[in-house]
Amino acid sequence: GTLTAVLDAANSEQIAFTNTYSVGAEDLYLTGTKTLTGDWSAVPGSNKVFTFHILEGATIKSVGSADLRVSDTITFQKLTFTEAGVYNYTIVEVDNGSGGITYSDKVYALTVTVSDNGDGTLTAAYTVDGVARGDITFANSYTTSPYRLSLVAHKNYKYQNNNDKPLSGGEFKFRLTDVAGNVAVDQTKFNAANGSVTFDELVFTQAGTYKLKLEEIDKLLGFIEYSQVTYEITVAVTDNGEGKLVGSYQTE
Numbered sequence: 001g002t003l004t005a006v007l008d009a010a011n012s013e014q015i016a017f018t019n020t021y022s023v024g025a026e027d028l029y030l031t032g033t034k035t036l037t038g039d040w041s042a043v044p045g046s047n048k049v050f051t052f053h054i055l056e057g058a059t060i061k062s063v064g065s066a067d068l069r070v071s072d073t074i075t076f077q078k079l080t081f082t083e084a085g086v087y088n089y090t091i092v093e094v095d096n097g098s099g100g101i102t103y104s105d106k107v108y109a110l111t112v113t114v115s116d117n118g119d120g121t122l123t124a125a126y127t128v129d130g131v132a133r134g135d136i137t138f139a140n141s142y143t144t145s146p147y148r149l150s151l152v153a154h155k156n157y158k159y160q161n162n163n164d165k166p167l168s169g170g171e172f173k174f175r176l177t178d179v180a181g182n183v184a185v186d187q188t189k190f191n192a193a194n195g196s197v198t199f200d201e202l203v204f205t206q207a208g209t210y211k212l213k214l215e216e217i218d219k220l221l222g223f224i225e226y227s228q229v230t231y232e233i234t235v236a237v238t239d240n241g242e243g244k245l246v247g248s249y250q251t252e
Contacts, residue, residue: 026081026114026122030054032074032091032136034066040142042207042239045069047098052138054079054110055090064091074136081124084116091128093138100243104138147204147237147245151176153197153214169193172226173219179211179232188217202235207245210235 034050052064052074064076081087091108112126128134155172157165170190174197178185183204191197204210212233218226237247 023116023120023122026124028079028124030076034072034074035139038142042241043142044241051094053092053094081114081122084114087112091136100142100144102141104140106138108136144239144243144245147247149202151199155191155195155197167191167193167195173217175215175217177213179213183210185212204237207237207239
């Protein structure tokens with residue numbers, strides 16, 4: 001009472017089981033820090049946004065940005081990996097060409113090693129310049145070119161009848177000094193034959209308000225009535241936010 005079944009492999013269809021193995025993508029999020037030196041208070045907001053690239057060769061793989069109106073943190077777009085392997089990149093700052101700003105020429109070497117965990121997942125580990133999870137910091141500075149001011153006064157010399165008296169040059173002496181104590185100015189000059197009195201160029205390296213005094217010096221020659229007029233010159237210097245100090249002045 002026993003039945004026996006025997007599979008005839010030569011005359012039967014092949015029975016096979018097929019399995020596939022796949023892994024999910026792994027995302028890597030990188031951040032960095034932006035540091036600054038100099039007085040950035042006059043820099044417009046749009047110039048306080050900085051851009052960075054993660055490059056694979058010449059190909060941009062991720063763009064990072066730091067908006068200094070909000071934070072000094074650099075946030076990069078995610079890097080996505082779908083296969084195990086070693087990936088090499090460079091990280092650089094983009095020169096946006098904003099006046100007065102010195103952009104960083106630092107180049108970081110980023111190496112990402114992606115491993116298959118054998119359970120359908122990938123793990124990404126990275127080094128920056130050979131340091132595991134190393135810091136990414138880009139330093140910028142802001143500087144301004146100075147404001148330069150050349151002052152020229154004019155001397156009128158008259159007879160008692162109010163007619164002009166010719167000048168030969170050097171008859172009269174004038175002094176330009178600082179009033180407020182915030183700029184080193186103390187110049188003494190003589191008139192030229194055409195009556196002009198030319199002072200050395202003044203160089204202002206910081207924004208602010210400066211007050212100068214211009215007066216004629218009495219040479220105590222009894223036959224000349226010297227001017228008693230004293231001029232106060234107010235110089236206003238501002239940062240234009242593009243790396244240049246600009247100014248104007250008025251005389252009282």
